[in-house]
Every structure is written in structure tokens, then in C-alpha cells.
Amino acid sequence: MDTGPKIAQVAALVGDPARANMLSALMDGRTLTASELAYVSGVAPQTASGHLAKLSDAGLLTLEKHGRRRYFRLASPLVARMLEGLMVVAQEGPARQRNLWRGGETLRHARTCYDHMAGRIAVAIAERLVQQSFILLDEDGGQLTDTGRSFFDEFGVDLRLASKRRVFCRPCLDWSERRPHLAGAVGAAILHHALEHDWVEHIRDSRALVVTPVGVRGLATTFGIEGAPPTDGREGQVASLPCGRISDEIRFRNSVGR
Amino acid sequence: MDTGPKIAQVAALVGDPARANMLSALMDGRTLTASELAYVSGVAPQTASGHLAKLSDAGLLTLEKHGRRRYFRLASPLVARMLEGLMVVAQEGPARQRNLWRGGETLRHARTCYDHMAGRIAVAIAERLVQQSFILLDEDGGQLTDTGRSFFDEFGVDLRLASKRRVFCRPCLDWSERRPHLAGAVGAAILHHALEHDWVEHIRDSRALVVTPVGVRGLATTFGIEGAPPTDGREGQVASLPCGRISDEIRFRNSVGR
DNA sequence: CAAGTACTTCGGCCAAGACCGTAGTAGTTC
DNA sequence: GAACTACTACGGTCTTGGCCGAAGTACTTG
Secondary structure, three states: OOOHHHHHHHHHHHOOHHHHHHHHHHOOOOOEEHHHHHHHHOOOHHHHHHHHHHHHHOOOEEEEEEOOEEEEEEOOHHHHHHHHHHHHHHHHOOOOOOOOOOOOHHHHHOEEEOOEEEOHHHHHHHHHHHHOOOEEEEOOEEEEOHHHHHHHHHHOOOOOHHHOOOOOOEEEEOOOOOOEEEEHHHHHHHHHHHHHOOOEEEOOOOOEEEEOHHHHHHHHHHHOOOOOOOOOOOOOOOOOOOHHHOHHHHHHHHHHHO | OOOHHHHHHHHHHHOOHHHHHHHHHHOOOOOEEHHHHHHHHOOOHHHHHHHHHHHHHOOOEEEEEEOOEEEEEEOOHHHHHHHHHHHHHHHHOOOOOOOOOOOOHHHHHOEEEOOEEEOHHHHHHHHHHHHOOOEEEEOOEEEEOHHHHHHHHHHOOOOOHHHOOOOOOEEEEOOOOOOEEEEHHHHHHHHHHHHHOOOEEEOOOOOEEEEOHHHHHHHHHHHOOOOOOOOOOOOOOOOOOOHHHOHHHHHHHHHHHO
16 A cells, blocks of 8 residues: 555545534644534534544544533644644645634634744744844754843743753744744743743633733733734634524524535 | 635645645655656546646646656645645554555655655664663753763764754654654764765655665664665656556556556 | 433435546657 | 657546435433
8 A cells, every 4th residue: 555545535534624624623722522613614513423423533533522522632733733734835825815814813823832832922022032133043943142041041031941851942833923933942931931920821721822911011021022912802702602502503604604 | 714724725635545646756855747647646647637737736736847748846845744744644543554655665764854864764773872872852852962972973973063053953753654763963964974974875866865785884883773675676666667658557557456 | 201402323415526538739859 | 740759628427425404312401
């Protein structure tokens, strides 16, 4: 057997719009029920059920039963990484309309990526640090300068603890912004500091972060960047849907939307 | 517009076996003609032509015309990275038969990955260095030990040149072996040394590497690993196909294979 | 145990698209 | 210009698979 068919199998799974929507919705690491996933993907529950069975069988999703509900989540970070790879290419595309991603505004603004921050805020921080010559970045490496080191000292981040046994500073391509943010020990330290000082908070059990009022001030004074998210607020709809009440709406969407 | 549909579009493109085969064949960075790609994907030239048009339109491939031939290659490293992401997930799969990848044996054995080595050999080297405590590796970072430093000194690799402005030592997940090999300055230095001392040679304009007899000896004495590839030798068929002569074979395959 | 909710299975409909045969265009060789 | 090669366009066939309605299973609540 060749390798082509196997990747085709996985890709075909992601290649259906309904399934792609489900996977996108799960990309932040949340767990969602079958109904919720049916809703976000815009298909009837029966159809969603079939899709979810396929995704689980293929090992892209894992399933947890609690009572009469079935909770799905991505089976591993590798799946998330694969999806991010697809997103990068999809957004690149054949130079045409660059339509911004909707429906994931919070995630796009700030989120965690493994142990560091990603999203608009994280990219802005990275760019600021480079601009101030606190950090040197190139294609696949990064380095702290001496002025950078003292900046972090003043900032209250102790980087000495971190420097053992792991990459110190490394750029990581941000899929939503398509510019690098900071990973490695430095990236982790910044996230740690931000959480510690209540600049940001995790949303539920998701990877998304909200910037607190304290954080807005902190980001402005420390990095000179605008930390407030664009006032949109259409996030979290899915998660907060009253489960028993959405069926009419689904029926409506199904009869009209397609 | 949501993000789902866009990644679905790209994924659907990869989701067809014929196209997936084409992309796999191009993964090592080679350029192949439409006919060659038709052959590897197992479809008639007309069909391949259609597939290639779609892949090019979507920006996954770039096209270069030379005379009456059309040479295709992956449009960017991002596409290769996406495919590697898919491969990792595809090989993982739902715990079942782990059928080894055929038809890319050379590539699986040794290849370059950006500026360092990947494949069986590279993974073996990395494991050896870790086992000897020359290098410490964890999830996302690596570090040279003092004994490691003197090992590389003796080995004849000067790492001092490299340590500016880039990541020094970093594990990188090998898609064919699914275990890490070495990236960063150390990985690059090893590849450089191997090429410099004729341990390995590039195959044509591809990413694949062959280990020379010198290399087999060198790898054995320096790292204590077996450098010779498994005797299989079904590689390079595509590239060496006599172009005008394959049509019968294609016709045969098409009439039987499906 | 009856009613309600979450989810799955089955069956039939339908559209998308992969495929190739035929025929055509463009470039090369003699 | 004739013969040949590399590739593309068109048209028709046929399979795949997404979709939903209806019906059925599993769990919870009162």
C-alpha cells in the first residue's frame, strides 16, 4: 500500500464542509456534544451522527459518554496541528479575497498554544519585542539580547529558571495571524506572567483567553499595545445554547440555509 | 464565511486518492511532469490533467512550462508541512495494521528536512546521542551536555559558529518514523558534516539522500548505527521512466487495477 | 411507567465529481 | 510540413457519499 491513499482517507474526512466545521469548532480543545456539533456544522442530528461516527472511527475524535450525552473532542494535539497546517494553506490560498475568519473572534484575539500565547495579542507582543530589539528572530530561531534580558528582569519575569532543558526562544507561526508569535521558555514565561497577574483568563475549558481590564492596562503600559478585543461578542453562542430549545432553530436553518 | 468551508476545500483537494498520490510524490521537493504524475497517481493523462489544474488553481502546486512539458512542484514549504501533518495523523490512525510505507523507501531512510537530516538514519543518530547523554531532549527542547560538546569537538564539528541567532538544538517530529530527529544548529551541523565528508549524497534535485559506502563506515564507527538502506531498490522508477514507453503500461494498469 | 431528550440506524433521493474515449492544441524533430 | 509527443477540453457514464424523514434505542425525570 502506498502512502497516498492513507493521507487521502484522512483528508477526505476533513474535506466535507460539515465535518470541517465540526473539527474547527473543536480546535480550541473544548469538548462538545453531538447536538452542538450538529448545530455548528449546519446539518440535521442524524447526519451529524454519521459524520461523528466516521471521525471517531478514523481516530480523529475521541468520545466520552455521560448519561445520554456524547462528548466529543479532538483525539490528540497532532490532529489540531494537522488542522492548523490546513488552515495556513487554506488562508494563503490563491491570492484573492482575504475574508477574515468569523465566529472565532475570541480565539483569534488571544488563546494558548501549548504552553504559550497565540493570537493577535501574542503576535503584537512578539513584534513589539523585536521592534525594541529585545529579541532577535529569524526563520527558525530566536535569541534574547542583553537589553531584552534586563527588560524581562524589570518586567518581573525570571528567565533563569527556564533556560534548562528546553528551547529558550523560538518563533511559532500563528495560524490566525500568519505571523509569528513567541514560543519556547520566553513564550511560556510571558503566558505565565499574564495568567499570574490576571491579565488574561481562560474561558471555560477552552484554549481561548479573555483579556481583563487589568490586562488591557498592563499590555498598554508594558508593550504599548491595544489589548481590548474588537467589540463583537458573538463568541460562546454554541456553548451556551439551551439544549432543548435549539431544535426549532436547526429545523429553520436546515430548511432555509442550504 | 466560516473557517470550516475553506479548510474543507483544501482538504477535499487532498482527499482524492489520485491527487494525494501526486502530492505525496512531490513531497520531497522534486519537480515532476504531468505524465509522470499521471503515472504515479494511476490515472489516465486526461484525468491527471484535470486534477493538476485543480491543484494549481487552489495554489497547492506551481507550474513551469518548458517546451511541451509542464513541470509541477509544491507551491511552498507550507504545503509540505500540511501534508506531513496529515501523514502523521494518517499513520497514527485507529490502532491497526501498521503497514510500512512503500514506494518511498529511500526517502524514508534518509532525507533532508529544511537544513537538517530526517528519516531512519537521523532518528537513529538522535537516539544514539541521547542514549550516550551527549544531548538532553524533552517534548519541545534540547540541550547539549558538556560531554556532548567535547564529542562534537572530536567529531570535527564546530558548533561555536552556529550558536548565534538561531535555535541551537531542537527535536523535530519525523513523519516517517514518528520519533524525533535533531533540528536546529546541531542538526544542521550534522548534515553539513555528512555532506562535506561524502557520507551522504543528494539524489537528483530531490530531498532524498543516499548513504555512501564511506557513510556506512562513518555512521558505524561514529554512532554505532547501521547506515545501509534495506535492499529494496524500487526507488526512482518514476523519474527514470522512459516517457514515451509507459503508455501501454498505464493502459494495462487502468484496465486491470480499478 | 410515561414522557421527554440525546442520539443512532435505515432507506431512498440526489448531486458532485472521478473517470475515460474521443478529439483537439501546442511544441519538437526530421 | 509530416509525424510524433505532451498536454488539454468536452461529453457521457457511473459510483460515491451527503442528506433528511421516519423509526428505533438508551438514558433521565417526574
